[in-house]
Amino acid sequence: MKTPTTLEALIQALRCLPGVGPKSAQRMAYHLLQRDQAGAGHLASALVDALTRIRHCNRCNTFTELEVCELCANPARDHRTLCVVETPADLLMMEQTLAYGGLYFVLMGRLSPLDGIGPREIHLDRLLNRAQDGMIEEVILATNFTVEGEATAHYIAESLRSLGIRSSRIARGLPVGGELENVDSGTLAQAMVERRAL
Amino acid sequence: MKTPTTLEALIQALRCLPGVGPKSAQRMAYHLLQRDQAGAGHLASALVDALTRIRHCNRCNTFTELEVCELCANPARDHRTLCVVETPADLLMMEQTLAYGGLYFVLMGRLSPLDGIGPREIHLDRLLNRAQDGMIEEVILATNFTVEGEATAHYIAESLRSLGIRSSRIARGLPVGGELENVDSGTLAQAMVERRAL
Numbered sequence: 450m451k452t453p454t455t456l457e458a459l460i461q462a463l464r465c466l467p468g469v470g471p472k473s474a475q476r477m478a479y480h481l482l483q484r485d486q487a488g489a490g491h492l493a494s495a496l497v498d499a500l501t502r503i504r505h506c507n508r509c510n511t512f513t514e515l516e517v518c519e520l521c522a523n524p525a526r527d528h529r530t531l532c533v534v535e536t537p538a539d540l541l542m543m544e545q546t547l548a549y550g551g552l553y554f555v556l557m558g559r560l561s562p563l564d565g566i567g568p569r570e571i572h573l574d575r576l577l578n579r580a581q582d583g584m585i586e587e588v589i590l591a592t593n594f595t596v597e598g599e600a601t602a603h604y605i606a607e608s609l610r611s612l613g614i615r616s617s618r619i620a621r622g623l624p625v626g627g628e629l630e631n632v633d634s635g636t637l638a639q640a641m642v643e644r645r646a647l
Numbered sequence: 648m649k650t651p652t653t654l655e656a657l658i659q660a661l662r663c664l665p666g667v668g669p670k671s672a673q674r675m676a677y678h679l680l681q682r683d684q685a686g687a688g689h690l691a692s693a694l695v696d697a698l699t700r701i702r703h704c705n706r707c708n709t710f711t712e713l714e715v716c717e718l719c720a721n722p723a724r725d726h727r728t729l730c731v732v733e734t735p736a737d738l739l740m741m742e743q744t745l746a747y748g749g750l751y752f753v754l755m756g757r758l759s760p761l762d763g764i765g766p767r768e769i770h771l772d773r774l775l776n777r778a779q780d781g782m783i784e785e786v787i788l789a790t791n792f793t794v795e796g797e798a799t800a801h802y803i804a805e806s807l808r809s810l811g812i813r814s815s816r817i818a819r820g821l822p823v824g825g826e827l828e829n830v831d832s833g834t835l836a837q838a839m840v841e842r843r844a845l
C-alpha cells in the first residue's frame with residue numbers, strides 16, 4: 450500500500466522543523482489530521498502571516514514587523530551601550546534579567562566556518578557600522594560560551610579594536626547558587642583566573 | 648521589549664504539534680524565519696493540501712485521498728482476514744513485515760476512558776459492521792501491548808464474540824534476537840505461559 454501523496458508531502462514538509470526526523474514527522478502529521486485539524490489550519494495561516502510580515506530591524510537585526518523595532522525606537526533605553534547576542538531568544542533572555550537597559554545587536558548566528566557561516570552571514574559589517582554611530586561607547590559581547598560563541602566574540606572584539614571601539618565580554622564563573630563540588634573543572638579554573646578583588 | 652505579535656502567533660501555533668513545548672516552538676519559529684523560509688512556505692501549503700484532500704477510507708478508516716483506499720480496493724489481498732491496528736503508522740509497520748496479506752481496520756486510537764476515548768471514538772460500530780460483511784472469517788487484534796491497547800483488544804474481542812465472530816491476538820513473547828538475560832520479567836513470564844509445542 451502506498452501512503453497517499455498529500456500525506457507524504459505533509460510528512461516531508463514537517464521535516465524542515467529543527468529536531469524533527471521521519472518518525473516524529475509522521476506522528477505530527479497523524480496527530481494534526483486526526484486530533485487537531487483546527488491547530489493545523491492555524492499553523493498554516495500563522496506561517497503565511499509570519500513569512501509576509503516579519504522582517505529584520507534596520508538597527509538591531511532582530512525579528513520585527515516594523516522598520517525599527519520597539520526596543521531600538523525606545524528613547525528611554527541607554528543608547529551608549531550595545532549588547533551583541535547570537536539570537537532573538539538570547540535577547541529575550543537578557544531582557545528577562547532586567548539587568549540591562551541598553552541596546553542590542555542580534556547576529557542571527559555565530560561564526561562557524563565549517564557550516565559556511567562567516568563574518569558576512571553574522572552581518573559583521575552592519576554591526577561595525579552600528580557601533581560607529583557616535584553614540585555607542587561600549588560594545589558588550591554576550592555570545593555563548595561555546596567554542597563557536599567564544600571565537601565569534603574574539604573576532605568581533607578584534608574588528609572593533611581596529612576601529613578604536615571599546616568592547617567587553619560578559620563574565621564567566623560559577624552560576625548563582627552553584628556549588629564548587631558540582632561545577633565542571635573548566636568553569637572552576639576560569640572562575641579562579643577571573644577572580645575579583647573584594 | 649514585546650515580541651512581535653505575528654511571531655508570537657507563529658510560536659503559539661507551532662505548539663499544536665505533539666511534543667513541542669514553548670522553548671522548541673520558539674526555536675522552530677526562529678529557524679524557519681532565519682534559515683528556511685522556503686521550508687516554511689512548503690509546510691504551510693502542505694498543511695492546507697492535507698486538510699482539504701485527506702479523508703478516512705470508507706472501509707478501513709485509514710487516511711486516504713480516495714473513497715476507498717488502494718489497499719482495501721486491491722483484489723489481490725485476502726478478503727477473509729481483518730487486522731485491527733491502532734494507527735496508520737502501525738498499519739505501515741505491519742505492511743513492512745510482508746507477513747500479512749489481508750485487510751485492515753484502523754481504530755485511530757485506543758480505548759482510554761480518562762481521556763474521553765470510548766467505543767464511539769475508536770469507531771467500534773463501524774468495525775463491527777465491517778466484520779459482518781460475510782467475507783471476513785477472522786479478526787486479528789494487533790493493538791499495542793500497553794495497558795490501554797490490551798484493554799481495547801479485550802473489549803473488541805468480547806463485542807465480536809457476542810456477534811459470533813472469531814478473533815485472535817498477535818503473539819506476545821521474546822523479540823527475535825532477544826536474550827533472556829536482557830528481557831523484562833513480565834515479557835519472560837508471558838513467554839513461558841504462552842509457550843508452544845514443538
